[in-house]
Amino acid sequence: MSSKPTKRQEQVLDYVRRHRALQGLPPTVREIQKHFGFASPNAAASHLRALEGKKLLFRRPGAARALRVAGDHGKEVAAIPIYGDIPAGFADTREQQPDGCVYADLDSLDIRRTARTFAVRVRGDSMTGAHILDGDLVVLELREPNHGNIVAALIDGETTLKRYLLKNRRPFLRAENPQYPDLIPAHELVIQGVMIALFRKPKDAGRPIEP
Amino acid sequence: MSSKPTKRQEQVLDYVRRHRALQGLPPTVREIQKHFGFASPNAAASHLRALEGKKLLFRRPGAARALRVAGDHGKEVAAIPIYGDIPAGFADTREQQPDGCVYADLDSLDIRRTARTFAVRVRGDSMTGAHILDGDLVVLELREPNHGNIVAALIDGETTLKRYLLKNRRPFLRAENPQYPDLIPAHELVIQGVMIALFRKPKDAGRPIEP
DNA sequence: CCGTATACTGGACAGATGTCCAGCAAACCG
DNA sequence: CGGTTTGCTGGACATCTGTCCAGTATACGG
Numbered sequence: 001m002s003s004k005p006t007k008r009q010e011q012v013l014d015y016v017r018r019h020r021a022l023q024g025l026p027p028t029v030r031e032i033q034k035h036f037g038f039a040s041p042n043a044a045a046s047h048l049r050a051l052e053g054k055k056l057l058f059r060r061p062g063a064a065r066a067l068r069v070a071g072d073h074g075k076e077v078a079a080i081p082i083y084g085d086i087p088a089g090f091a092d093t094r095e096q097q098p099d100g101c102v103y104a105d106l107d108s109l110d111i112r113r114t115a116r117t118f119a120v121r122v123r124g125d126s127m128t129g130a131h132i133l134d135g136d137l138v139v140l141e142l143r144e145p146n147h148g149n150i151v152a153a154l155i156d157g158e159t160t161l162k163r164y165l166l167k168n169r170r171p172f173l174r175a176e177n178p179q180y181p182d183l184i185p186a187h188e189l190v191i192q193g194v195m196i197a198l199f200r201k202p203k204d205a206g207r208p209i210e211p
Numbered sequence: 212m213s214s215k216p217t218k219r220q221e222q223v224l225d226y227v228r229r230h231r232a233l234q235g236l237p238p239t240v241r242e243i244q245k246h247f248g249f250a251s252p253n254a255a256a257s258h259l260r261a262l263e264g265k266k267l268l269f270r271r272p273g274a275a276r277a278l279r280v281a282g283d284h285g286k287e288v289a290a291i292p293i294y295g296d297i298p299a300g301f302a303d304t305r306e307q308q309p310d311g312c313v314y315a316d317l318d319s320l321d322i323r324r325t326a327r328t329f330a331v332r333v334r335g336d337s338m339t340g341a342h343i344l345d346g347d348l349v350v351l352e353l354r355e356p357n358h359g360n361i362v363a364a365l366i367d368g369e370t371t372l373k374r375y376l377l378k379n380r381r382p383f384l385r386a387e388n389p390q391y392p393d394l395i396p397a398h399e400l401v402i403q404g405v406m407i408a409l410f411r412k413p414k415d416a417g418r419p420i421e422p
Numbered sequence: 423c424c425g426t427a428t429a430c431t432g433g434a435c436a437g438a439t440g441t442c443c444a445g446c447a448a449a450c451c452g
Numbered sequence: 453c454g455g456t457t458t459g460c461t462g463g464a465c466a467t468c469t470g471t472c473c474a475g476t477a478t479a480c481g482g
Contacts, residue, residue, distance in 0.1 A: 006428070018291075024279050025236050028469060043430050045471070050428080064275035064438065064469055068235050131342040150413070200409035202361070217458070239439060254460050256441070261458085275439055275468065 003054050012036070012047045013056060017069050026067040117141050118193065120152060120159070127161050129176030136200045140193025145171075154190035164191070214265050223247070223258045224267060228280050237278040291350060293330045327353040329404065331363060331370070338372050340387030347411045351404025356382075365401035375402070 005013060015035055019027040027035070032044035048067070051057035060066035122136045130150060132138065138152070138161065145151045145164040153162050153173055162173035171189055175181065216224060226246055230238040238246070243255035259278070262268035271277035333347045341361060343349065349363070349372065356362045356375040364373050364384055373384035382400055386392065 008429070020235075024231075025276055028275065029471090030469070038429095039431055040433085041470080042432085042472085046429075059470095062438070062470060064239065065236055066470095128342070131339070131344055133342055195413065198409070198411035198413070200411075202406065202409075219459070240441090241439065249460075251461055251463085252440080253442085253462085257459075260441095270440095273440065273468075277440095 005051060005054060005056055009047055009051055009054075009056075012044070013051060013069060016057070016067055020067075020069070026065045028065055117196070119199070120161075120193075122161060124160075126175040126177050126180050127163075129178070130163065132161065132176075132198065133200065136198055138195050139197035139199065141196045142193055145191055145194045150195040152192040152195075154192055159192060161195070164194075216262060216265060216267055220258055220262055220265075220267075223255070224262060224280060227268070227278055231278075231280070237276045239276055291328055291330045293332060293348065328407070329353075330410070331372075331404075333372060335371075337386040337388050337391050338374075340389070341374065343372065343387075343409065344411065347409055349406050350408035350410065352407045353404055356402055356405045361406040363403040363406075365403055370403060372406070375405075 012032060015032060016026055019025075019031070029041050029044050029048065032038075032047075033041050036044065038044055048057060048059065052059055056070045058068045058070065117139060119137050119139045122132055122134060122138055125134055127150070132150070138150075140152050147164070147166045149164045151162060151164045151173075152159055153164075160175075162175055165172055165174055173189075223243060226243060227237055230236075230242070240252050240255045240259065243249075243258075244252050247255065249255055259268060259270065263270055267281050269279045269281065328350060330348050330350045333343055333345060333349055336345055338361070343361070349361075351363050358375070358377045360375045362373060362375045362384075363370055364375075371386075373386055376383055376385055384400075
């Protein structure tokens with residue numbers, strides 16, 4: 001029965017979400033007021049009232065900051081393990097210890113809940129032609145690749161990122177960098193994952209020095 | 212420098228953690244008081260003070276429920292609003308309506324809690340030289356750019372992604388694509404954000420799309 | 423044209439909340 | 453023993469905060 005929010009209400013809802021995620025707690029009515037430049041707390045309060053009426057927000061009367069965005073639990077955030085280096089065996093994920101995790105919501109990744117997903121830190125520049133750089137974090141899904149997909153493949157005991165191509169029904173791999181051997185015949189091809197997302201944090205994005 | 216908590220302080224810390232996990236927000240001083248059966252709010256407050264002194268807890272003075280347990284930020288997920296298009300004014304975030312949100316953890320993004328962060332969907336191929344593609348999601352932070360940073364800049368009422376460079380102390384912008392005008396003199400430069408991360412979901416990464 | 427919903431201004435009040443001061447008691451330590 | 457830390461009582465205050473009432477303006481649909 002929850003109807004849709006107005007544009008303005010959507011903005012308020014987003015601000016609440018954002019504030020909670022960033023500050024660790026929901027905003028007060030007056031913080032919302034200040035953010036939107038309202039002259040009265042009532043402007044913010046009435047928006048909250050409207051959102052509550054539409055079942056998009058829940059409140060605890062009289063309590064400070066007691067806002068809960070509907071479906072905020074539902075916003076599922078996946079913890080994707082990062083494997084810095086994928087050793088030969090791999091089949092046993094148990095023997096791996098992740099190098100940390102990326103957290104991302106399933107919606108923006110469009111990850112299937114059932115899918116087995118993991119991430120790898122890219123080393124080398126063999127895929128710069130596909131705009132994948134050294135240091136990038138590539139999110140992979142365990143499934144059969146299609147023609148043109150970028151995959152993590154096991155070659156000679158080492159894992160590398162390559163583009164998966166089909167020619168005359170026979171699969172082969174290509175490094176997206178002219179400096180690298182253009183084709184790699186795949187005599188026994190082990191595909192470890194298919195790229196579904198990429199995550200980059202430029203090193204030169206450095207902040208000015210902290211005070 | 213952070214010393215160990217007392218048994219009692221540990222209990223308080225645990226209660227704060229548990230309350231936040233269960234209720235979605237930290238407790239008030241008086242909720243702590245009630246939970247432990249104290250006769251005075253000061254009993255709880257002094258525990259918080261002690262914990263803060265030991266760097267195990269952080270508070271925002273004067274603000275309700277403004278408690279943050281140290282190390283709790285690990286799985287904190289930020290909601291970064293996506294602005295599909297940045298219009299001229301922009302200073303007024305109020306006039307914007309986000310196009311949704313990306314959720315990512317602060318650790319992997321290395322986002323400062325205080326920073327104002329937003330994301331933009333990249334249009335066009337003016338930055339392919341910097342390995343930024345059409346459709347990529349670029350996360351930007353509101354701050355002064357440094358030489359070499361990639362920035363979102365306002366030029367002639369339109370927002371584009373460019374590399375920010377300094378020559379003889381004068382800033383100018385460069386598109387990372389030979390097909391584009393190489394230099395753009397910046398006569399009145401408005402920097403809207405500095406790129407701190409990139410998020411890509413390849414279209415061709417697609418699921419079983421039949422050929 | 424009327425009614426309703428949305429979006430806000432302006433002012434006010436009661437209770438919630440952080441904070442401070444002045445103690446008291448027990449445990450610990452040199 | 454004396455000093456310090458910890459753990460608490462009791463009360464008080466300023467302000468933070470949710471809430472309410474009254475009123476204005478705009479847009480939309482019947």
